[in-house]
Amino acid sequence: MYNSNKTKELNTYDAIVIGSGISGGWAAMELCKKGFKTLLLERGRNVEHIVDYPTANLNPWDFKYGLNNTLKDREADPVQSNTYNPSTKHFFVSDAEHPYIQEQPFDWVRGYQVGGRSLVWGRQCYRMSDLDFEANLKDGIAVDWPIRYKDLAPWYSYVESFIGVSGQKENLAHLPDGEFLPAMELNYIEKHLGDSIKKNEHNRLLTIARVANLTRGWDHRGPCQNRNLCERGCPFGGYFSSNSSTIPAAVATGNLTLRPFSIVTEILYDEQRQMAKGVRVIDTLSNEVYEFYSKILFINASTIATASLLLNSVSSRFPNGFGNDSEQVGHNLMDHHSSAGAYGVHDQFKDYYYKGRRPCGFLIPRYRNLKDGENLNFKRGYNIQGHGERMEWQDLSYNLNGFGKDFKKQLTTPGDWTVWMAGWGECLPYFENQITLDKIQKDKWGLPLVKIDFSFAENENKMMIDIQQTSAEMLEGAGFKDVEMFNYKKSGGSTVHEMGTARMGHDPRTSVLNKFNQMHNAKNVFITDGSAMTSSSCQNPSLTYMALTARACEFAYQQLKNGKL
Amino acid sequence: MNRRSYFKRILVLGALGGASFSIFKWKELTRQVDPVLLWSKKDLVAELSEIIIPETDTPGAKSANVADYIIKVLINCMDIKKQNKFCSGLELVESHSMRNYGKSFLNCSDQEKQTVFEYIANHSGFSYRILNRINKKIFGESFFITLKDLTIEGYCMSKPGATQGLAYDYIPGNFEACIKLKPNQKSWATK
Ligand SMILES: Cc1cc2nc3c(=O)[nH]c(=O)nc-3n(C[C@H](O)[C@H](O)[C@H](O)COP(=O)(O)OP(=O)(O)OC[C@H]3O[C@@H](n4cnc5c(N)ncnc54)[C@H](O)[C@@H]3O)c2cc1C
Ligand code: SF4
Numbered sequence: 001m002y003n004s005n006k007t008k009e010l011n012t013y014d015a016i017v018i019g020s021g022i023s024g025g026w027a028a029m030e031l032c033k034k035g036f037k038t039l040l041l042e043r044g045r046n047v048e049h050i051v052d053y054p055t056a057n058l059n060p061w062d063f064k065y066g067l068n069n070t071l072k073d074r075e076a077d078p079v080q081s082n083t084y085n086p087s088t089k090h091f092f093v094s095d096a097e098h099p100y101i102q103e104q105p106f107d108w109v110r111g112y113q114v115g116g117r118s119l120v121w122g123r124q125c126y127r128m129s130d131l132d133f134e135a136n137l138k139d140g141i142a143v144d145w146p147i148r149y150k151d152l153a154p155w156y157s158y159v160e161s162f163i164g165v166s167g168q169k170e171n172l173a174h175l176p177d178g179e180f181l182p183a184m185e186l187n188y189i190e191k192h193l194g195d196s197i198k199k200n201e202h203n204r205l206l207t208i209a210r211v212a213n214l215t216r217g218w219d220h221r222g223p224c225q226n227r228n229l230c231e232r233g234c235p236f237g238g239y240f241s242s243n244s245s246t247i248p249a250a251v252a253t254g255n256l257t258l259r260p261f262s263i264v265t266e267i268l269y270d271e272q273r274q275m276a277k278g279v280r281v282i283d284t285l286s287n288e289v290y291e292f293y294s295k296i297l298f299i300n301a302s303t304i305a306t307a308s309l310l311l312n313s314v315s316s317r318f319p320n321g322f323g324n325d326s327e328q329v330g331h332n333l334m335d336h337h338s339s340a341g342a343y344g345v346h347d348q349f350k351d352y353y354y355k356g357r358r359p360c361g362f363l364i365p366r367y368r369n370l371k372d373g374e375n376l377n378f379k380r381g382y383n384i385q386g387h388g389e390r391m392e393w394q395d396l397s398y399n400l401n402g403f404g405k406d407f408k409k410q411l412t413t414p415g416d417w418t419v420w421m422a423g424w425g426e427c428l429p430y431f432e433n434q435i436t437l438d439k440i441q442k443d444k445w446g447l448p449l450v451k452i453d454f455s456f457a458e459n460e461n462k463m464m465i466d467i468q469q470t471s472a473e474m475l476e477g478a479g480f481k482d483v484e485m486f487n488y489k490k491s492g493g494s495t496v497h498e499m500g501t502a503r504m505g506h507d508p509r510t511s512v513l514n515k516f517n518q519m520h521n522a523k524n525v526f527i528t529d530g531s532a533m534t535s536s537s538c539q540n541p542s543l544t545y546m547a548l549t550a551r552a553c554e555f556a557y558q559q560l561k562n563g564k565l
Numbered sequence: 566m567n568r569r570s571y572f573k574r575i576l577v578l579g580a581l582g583g584a585s586f587s588i589f590k591w592k593e594l595t596r597q598v599d600p601v602l603l604w605s606k607k608d609l610v611a612e613l614s615e616i617i618i619p620e621t622d623t624p625g626a627k628s629a630n631v632a633d634y635i636i637k638v639l640i641n642c643m644d645i646k647k648q649n650k651f652c653s654g655l656e657l658v659e660s661h662s663m664r665n666y667g668k669s670f671l672n673c674s675d676q677e678k679q680t681v682f683e684y685i686a687n688h689s690g691f692s693y694r695i696l697n698r699i700n701k702k703i704f705g706e707s708f709f710i711t712l713k714d715l716t717i718e719g720y721c722m723s724k725p726g727a728t729q730g731l732a733y734d735y736i737p738g739n740f741e742a743c744i745k746l747k748p749n750q751k752s753w754a755t756k
Contacts, residue, residue: 059735060722060755066634067722068642185742226740228756353746356737357756392752393721393731397714403617403686408625411618411717412731414752 008293013039013257015556016279016294018264018309021116023529023545024300025242025250026159030553031298032255039292040247040256041281043263043301044112047091047119049243053233055087063087079107082494083120088231091119101438103453105491108304108498114260115243116302117496120231123212123239123360124385124540125165127156131174131370132537139379142332142429143505145534146515149176155547163240163546164218167210175365175383175539182215183208188352189388189417190362196478197364204367204474209360209385212240219245228357239359261285265447267297267313267322267525275524275565276322282445296524296556296565300549303333303530304435307501308450311437323502323521328512330436332429332500333454334536339488340464341386341422342471344480353390353414361387364421364474366538368466378462379428382538384471386421390414419475422486423467426538428459429500433492454492497541499530517552524565526552598648600640606655607632612671613658614716616682624725626716631726634719635712647711654708658685685709727754 014036017027028040046052060066067085074081080092093110100108111117130149137144153176160179168183186194186208194206213230214222214237221237221244230239237244250256261284268291270277278293299306307330313322321329364384368376391399396415400407433455437448468485475483505511508520517532519525528549530541559565611632618626626632639648662670662681670681686709720726727733731754 059724059733060727061724063722065638065642066718068638070641071644072641185740187742191743226737227735351746352743353750354740354742355744356734356740357753358740358742389756390752392756393717393754394756397717403682403713405619405621408618408621408730411721412623412751414746414750 011278011291012293013037014294015039015296015298016041016292017298017300018279019043019116019299019301019305019529020114020242020247020258021111021300021302021529022118022121022242022542023302023549024116024298025118025246026546026549027298027300027526027528027553028256028258029246029250030550031296031556032250032253034553034557035253035255036296036557037255038250038257039294040250040258041262041264041279041292042114042116042258042260043284044114044260046114046258046260047233047243049237049241049248050233050235053235054090056229056232056235058087058232080109082107083109083496087229088120091231091233097444099443099449101441101449101451103451104455106452106454107491107493107496108450108452109493109496110302110305114247114258115241118241118542119233119243121241121542122540123230124363125160125163125167125178125210125212125543126363126383126539127176127178128152128537128539128544129174129176131366132535132539135380135537136429136535141379141535143503143507143510143534146504146506146511151515152544152547152551155551156543158550159543159546162219163212163245164214164222165210165212165543166215168207170205170207170365172365174370178210180210181218184211184213184215184358184360186362187354187358187388188349189346189390189419192346192349193388193419193474193478194362197474200477201367201474203370204364206362206364209363211360213359214238221245224359226356226358228359230359262290263445263447264301264309265289265312265445267299267309268293269313269315269317269322269522271317274317275522284445295560296526298549298552298556299525299527300529303498303501304450304452306527306529306531307435308437308448310502311435312448318521323512323519323525325521326508326510326512328503328510330501331431331434332503333433333435333452333498334427334429334500334533335454335492336427336495336497336536336538336540337425337456337460337464337490338385338422338495339490340425340467340471340486341384341420342468342475342483342485343420344418344472344475344483345391346417346419346478346480348479349417350414361385362421367470368463376466378459378466380426380459380463380538382423382425382463382467384421384423384467384474386419388417388419390417419480421471421475423464423471424495424538424540425460425463425467427456427536429503429535430457435501452493456492497530497536499533499536499541502527502531503534504532505534516555517548518555523559524556526556528552596649597645598640598652603636603640603648603652607636608671609655609658610635610712612678613682613712614719616678617713617716618720618726618730623730626720629720629723629725629730631716631719631723634723635715638715638719639711643711650708651711654685654712657708658682661685721754 015031020042076096084092133145167180169177213224224238266280311321366381368381441449502512504513614626732751733754
């Protein structure tokens with residue numbers, strides 16, 4: 001490896017964005033639209049919209065082993081193979097190639113490519129509210145969020161109007177409505193469950209999921225064709241990904257330089273200006289080392305990678321990691337839990353069915369601890385996500401006895417209605433839940449391995465019991481039979497909502513970023529991926545990352561314009 | 566992968582974890598099976614799968630070439646223990662037909678095949694499973710269960726199975742949330 005001697009001018013941009021996933025795509029687009037010459041650095045390969053979706057149009061019989069992962073895959077990728085199958089494997093990293101250390105079981109699910117995990121995400125989009133932004137302050141937990149809902153509300157609207165989110169307005173203070181495209185529809189059993197909940201549980205309701213799937217044409221994309229194969233990449237551009245949306249928009253400005261195969265290894269510090277001067281990069285094709293410089297820097301490598309990049313960037317000014325005066329970098333790691341729930345079978349309404357594969361389920365917005373004094377044995381809350389369907393062969397395979405003609409007939413006829421639902425629960429920010437860098441073990445580029453030490457605690461475990469009970473109650477209330485509660489006890493990370501490792505806060509002594517996601521200790525660095533999160537709420541988080549990103553880009557632009565950076 | 570199928574899969578895998586199997590010794594179950602041996606049993610596997618999903622007014626397991634799928638998936642995707650149990654199961658089928666009819670399974674009459682198959686099914690440890698009973702470890706991965714699962718999967722994901730045995734909607738276009746079931750309507754091949 002040698003440091004390539006390109007001239008400094010050639011390697012200088014107005015802005016650098018690290019990572020091209022959900023949040024990085026947004027940063028790149030916003031900065032390009034503001035006229036900044038922007039360099040988007042991505043460690044993985046390029047993935048071109050539509051062209052690079054090799055499995056998108058395949059039929060079930062086109063896969064050699066169906067959707068079963070091979071023994072070899074499971075051995076090489078013990079973590080990722082829990083999430084991928086042969087139709088999506090190419091959008092996930094290989095664990096063998098990208099190892100990390102689990103102090104306790106933690107699934108670090110990753111997609112190293114242009115678009116990051118925006119290609120495979122579940123597209124659920126929910127706003128946070130003041131119930132969430134005020135929670136830490138009220139409970140005296142961790143530090144206060146330096147923003148409130150009103151600061152983010154216009155940016156939620158801005159993002160939703162661009163990406164296209166379908167959903168139903170419900171007029172709830174704790175789950176604010178957004179700018180919605182027409183909602184998808186609930187099927188018969190889901191409506192039945194919804195009606196029963198409305199009747200029996202006055203503070204609860206069931207609504208269709210809010211998802212970044214386009215129910216009508218939008219921004220030259222879509223509409224969604226109801227194939228429910230989104231995670232393979234959509235040939236219709238029916239859902240939001242960086243690849244289908246923000247990156248093409250950034251390219252269209254003429255201001256974007258996209259550089260795949262570029263691992264950012266270090267943030268470079270400028271002693272004189274007390275700011276970042278740029279980044280050091282390993283080109284994974286040539287193994288050459290480059291430096292790139294810019295006025296501002298957006299770090300969007302995703303929570304764990306972002307924290308590890310900061311920790312790996314040491315200098316005499318920052319011996320503990322870049323911008324880490326507070327010593328909070330890497331700490332307060334959170335992930336939602338989604339292990340607990342209930343399942344039930346309904347023996348009526350057999351005359352009804354559905355056509356098409358709606359790419360989402362339903363949502364029961366949070367109903368716990370909305371007010372003070374509920375006397376529950378846990379803090380915060382959860383929402384319920386689930387779906388109703390009739391048993392088809394996948395389920396009947398486990399439920400039908402026998403073999404032969406009659407068996408075949410039953411197997412190929414719609415069975416009873418079922419509902420599966422689980423709680424997506426808030427996880428508190430614990431200082432002990434953290435990532436660090438291993439002092440000895442390195443990856444093939446000589447970078448220290450990330451060590452993850454995470455576990456759920458009493459509050460999360462008690463909440464899971466409550467989830468099981470309230471889910472089962474709602475199903476039983478609606479006449480479901482054989483209601484079964486479950487807790488899969490999945491490890492941390494498996495909800496893939498990791499966040500919190502470089503949190504926002506008012507005070508530079510206890511937080512890494514200020515209320516504009518600007519680093520307290522280096523004003524031209526902005527971090528707008530999940531690491532910025534001060535608490536986790538129970539909402540799927542990516543919409544919030546996007547809103548924070550757009551807001552921070554506008555702030556950075558104003559600061560630069562006014563000569564403050 | 567889609568979230569919900571992901572979780573469903575975990576549910577199923579989790580439930581499968583509690584299997585116990587007493588007929589064959591553990592030692593035998595940890596040896597790699599010989600793919601050549603398994604492939605040489607393809608006709609037998611095909612015959613068995615056809616008993617589970619026979620040809621009717623729609624194609625059966627044989628015309629969907631399910632045996633091929635079963636063996637490929639077994640060798641490449643299933644753990645060694647399961648592969649071995651499967652091989653032992655095939656041996657059991659053979660020895661049972663030998664003992665009772667003095668001929669190999671493939672040479673048995675339809676009635677005899679049926680009887681042997683019923684014996685195997687009834688001696689698979691348990692014959693009835695409920696998906697949601699996950700807390701009551703009644704799942705297993707006996708020979709019969711593996712054979713049945715892979716037959717169903719191989720059939721329903723094959724072209725004849727998906728498009729003729731079931732209803733396959735390649736690009737639905739719209740979503741109709743509540744439709745009246747039509748007489749003899751088949752269920753959807755994919756979710
Ligand atoms: C199966 C699945 C379902 C999900 N469902 C939902 C959902 O329904 N709703 C929701 O809100 N969220 C969901 N998520 C989570 C969502 O995908 C993430 O929150 C989101 O992608 C995070 O965005 P990001 O920009 O922080 O990171 P990513 O999208 O992961 O992008 C990070 C990018 O940075 C690159 N990178 C990393 N390190 C470096 C480096 N050192 N140098 C250069 N580049 C680097 C990576 O290669 C990657 O491209 C889901 C995730 C998965 C896997
Ligand atoms: S469900 Fe819609 S968005 Fe998803 S892949 Fe199909 S058409 Fe595209």
